[in-house]
Amino acid sequence: MQYFLELSCSGLVRGSIYALIALGYTMVYGIIQLINFAHGEIYMIGAFIALIVAGVLTIYGFSGVSILILAGLIATIYAAAYGYTLEKIAYRPLRNAPRLSPLISAIGMSLFLQNYVLLAQTPDFLSFPSLIPDFGFMEPVAHIMGSAELVILVTSAVAMVALTVLIKYTRIGKAMRATQQDMTMARLVGVNVDNVISVTFVLGSVLAAIGGVLVGSYIGQINFYIGFMAGVKAFTAAVLGGIGNIPGAVLGAMVLGLAESFAAGYISSAYEDVFAFGVLVLILILRPSGLLGKAVKQKV
Amino acid sequence: MSDYMKRSFLVALWFVFLTFPLMVVKVNTLKNTVEWRWMNMLWVAIGAFVLSLLWRWALERRQLKNKEAESGEDESTRLGFGQRLLVEPKLYKPVLAVLFVATIAFPLLFDIYQTNIMVLALVFVVLGLGLNVTVGLAGLLDLGYVAFFAVGAYTYGILNSFWGIGFWTSLPIGGLMGALFGIALGFPILRLRGDYLAIVTLGFGSIAKIVIENWEEVTNGAKGIAGIPRPGFFGADMSITSATTYTYYLMILMVIFTIFITNRLKDSRIGRAWMALREDEIACVAMGVDMAKTKLGAYAFGAFWAGLVGVIFAARNTYINPNSFTFMESALVLSIVVMGGMGSIVGVIIAALVLILMPEYLRAFSEYRMLMFGAIMVLMMIFRPEGLIANVRRKYRGHKVMTEDVNA
The missing domain is CATH 1.10.3470 (ABC transporter involved in vitamin B12 uptake, BtuC)
Structure with missing residues (x-):
């Protein structure tokens, strides 16, 4: 039973990280029907910048929670800047190009960013300082759920609620929903579509960076390649939930995280990644619109 | 022209900001040491400045080309050397x-x-x-x-x-x-x-x-x-x-x-x-x-x-x-x-x-x-989405001579 609880807990943690990244995929896809392949790289860059900031601050004698907050803040700012620039360079000039073009451009950007970090920093794994303190009140359940896990769950929950509020109740959220429904129409009623797309990229990047910081401090080491796998899995989660659908992305991520955790715990961890892809393929064959997505009829 | 320069200068600044933590700072979390590589900033600034000028020039050229294609100029008569x-x-x-x-x-x-x-x-x-x-x-x-x-x-x-x-x-x-x-x-x-x-x-x-x-x-x-x-x-x-x-x-x-x-x-x-x-x-x-x-x-x-x-x-x-x-x-x-x-x-x-x-x-x-x-x-x-050497597609061309015959 305890093993089961442990696995569920780690599954939920995994799921919430996937969810943070998947939200970026799903939002971007919802608006411009593009798989932003470089999204996983934004997550990786977020983690790297948090590590760098934390490293510098540690040396200059800061400590504990102040490092976590500062590192997280700077990482999200930078990730947002990267997301914004990424869209401007690699996707905006291709707005009206055939579908394959932005996709290839995205893959190119992903390769570029990976190797940029590899060359600017290091090809090796870097150890990430554990920034999340151990809470006293978590002591009795520490064997099932650690403090870091609690922080991850709470932070991602807060981030997702904030996103929902933003999309539902603010002006820019309204503009985003309008653009998602019909870009031409949104433009006609005076929505600045280019700005909306930029905001979408920025929001997605911020969420991904939060995920990156949390994962870095939870797992304890990062390298330039972490974004690739995380990106693919988060994308799987987004498809699982129905791409373009925001609650769907969260649900899909949780399902995928739990499924993966149980599969790794009860079956074999060597084939963990195969499992995620298997889920993706099955979903696409059986229910391409995902768990919560609506089937879209293609009109000629 | 000065407008171009100004914008490229801003772009260079933006990239300096963007690449600062990754290009300059290198921390060793095990030994707790930091290495500052300030020279990299110079390269980034110069590179971004030049590239942004080139970028804007290339984009404008692309737009010009698209306009030409739209205005109906027959492109098939001007094959590039590679295609010829x-x-x-x-x-x-x-x-x-x-x-x-x-x-x-x-x-x-x-x-x-x-x-x-x-x-x-x-x-x-x-x-x-x-x-x-x-x-x-x-x-x-x-x-x-x-x-x-x-x-x-x-x-x-x-x-x-x-x-x-x-x-x-x-x-x-x-x-x-x-x-x-x-x-x-x-x-x-x-x-x-x-x-x-x-x-x-x-x-x-x-x-x-x-x-x-x-x-x-x-x-x-x-x-x-x-x-x-x-x-x-x-x-x-x-x-x-x-x-x-x-x-x-x-x-x-x-x-x-x-x-x-x-x-x-x-x-x-x-x-x-x-x-x-x-x-x-x-x-x-x-x-x-x-x-x-x-x-x-x-x-x-x-x-x-x-x-x-x-x-x-x-x-x-x-x-x-x-x-x-x-x-x-x-x-x-x-x-x-x-x-x-x-x-x-x-x-x-x-x-x-x-x-x-x-x-x-x-x-x-x-x-x-x-x-x-x-x-x-x-x-x-x-x-250049068509690649270095674009594929020459087979095309059906209507002959102008024939249409003249019909008119006559």
Whole structure:
């Protein structure tokens, strides 16, 4: 039973990280029907910048929670800047190009960013300082759920609620929903579509960076390649939930995280990644619109 | 002009800000030391400034070109030099002759090391041509192409290490296995649209590698299979030098074979069905093209070449392990196709030779190889989506003389 609880807990943690990244995929896809392949790289860059900031601050004698907050803040700012620039360079000039073009451009950007970090920093794994303190009140359940896990769950929950509020109740959220429904129409009623797309990229990047910081401090080491796998899995989660659908992305991520955790715990961890892809393929064959997505009829 | 400068200056500042933590600061979290590399900022600033000027210039040129195309100026009369090379016999005949002599003489002029590298480059030429069928002609983005390459290589490796089956028997088997896997992969994803397809094929590519790594009884896991024999020639005993030369000529024949088949196929019924599918799936199906058959054909055919050349790759290296079949290789082959021009055979060959040989000979580049490939993919898509040498499409041209006759 305890093993089961442990696995569920780690599954939920995994799921919430996937969810943070998947939200970026799903939002971007919802608006411009593009798989932003470089999204996983934004997550990786977020983690790297948090590590760098934390490293510098540690040396200059800061400590504990102040490092976590500062590192997280700077990482999200930078990730947002990267997301914004990424869209401007690699996707905006291709707005009206055939579908394959932005996709290839995205893959190119992903390769570029990976190797940029590899060359600017290091090809090796870097150890990430554990920034999340151990809470006293978590002591009795520490064997099932650690403090870091609690922080991850709470932070991602807060981030997702904030996103929902933003999309539902603010002006820019309204503009985003309008653009998602019909870009031409949104433009006609005076929505600045280019700005909306930029905001979408920025929001997605911020969420991904939060995920990156949390994962870095939870797992304890990062390298330039972490974004690739995380990106693919988060994308799987987004498809699982129905791409373009925001609650769907969260649900899909949780399902995928739990499924993966149980599969790794009860079956074999060597084939963990195969499992995620298997889920993706099955979903696409059986229910391409995902768990919560609506089937879209293609009109000629 | 000063406006340009000002904007580029701002762009440079933005990139200085953007790259500051990653380019300047390097922390060692174990020893708690920081290294500040301020000089990098200067390079970033200068680079960003120049590139942003170039970027804006290129974008404006692209817009101008688009306007020209819209205003109805006939572009087919102004073929680029690369394209003229393809269609005018006066130009391509001497080039072909020189090329023929050069390929024959290559192993005689250069040593075994160079020949070996050339064999590798030719392997990637065939891979590029194979992927060109799937991506370039049929428009199905395949990010796991290297999986079929691995299937071919491991087919030979396993057949040889378990049953002692030779190269020549394994060669067709490897190709067929590749095609078989292509069909197996194609089936579940027939209904998917382009972007889903990309990620599923990416998944298959990774699965292939993980399976190879973990299925120790058959594939020998991460240790790989060693001692794979080089291609044989009627049981003749060959030194390494002559074996390499032999492999080289074999590869040349292979490339010619591939070019011949893919070229013929391009103009065949199925080839045109592929291109129609690429341009507009719905219209294509409405015209009576069997989508399932055509797509599976594209997959199987692309995978066939990868399998075939995988066998030769295994024989060339005499050793294979899962690390030769990572996503990087898929990305490399894809950038070959993208850079060469989707659907263009000559372009793909040139791109393969450039992208494989350049990092080999300019060692300084090899570090920046993947960085450059990424940049190439983005830049090509934005500024030259048709590739270095665009595919010359067959066109139906109405004759002006005829219309005049009608009017008269």
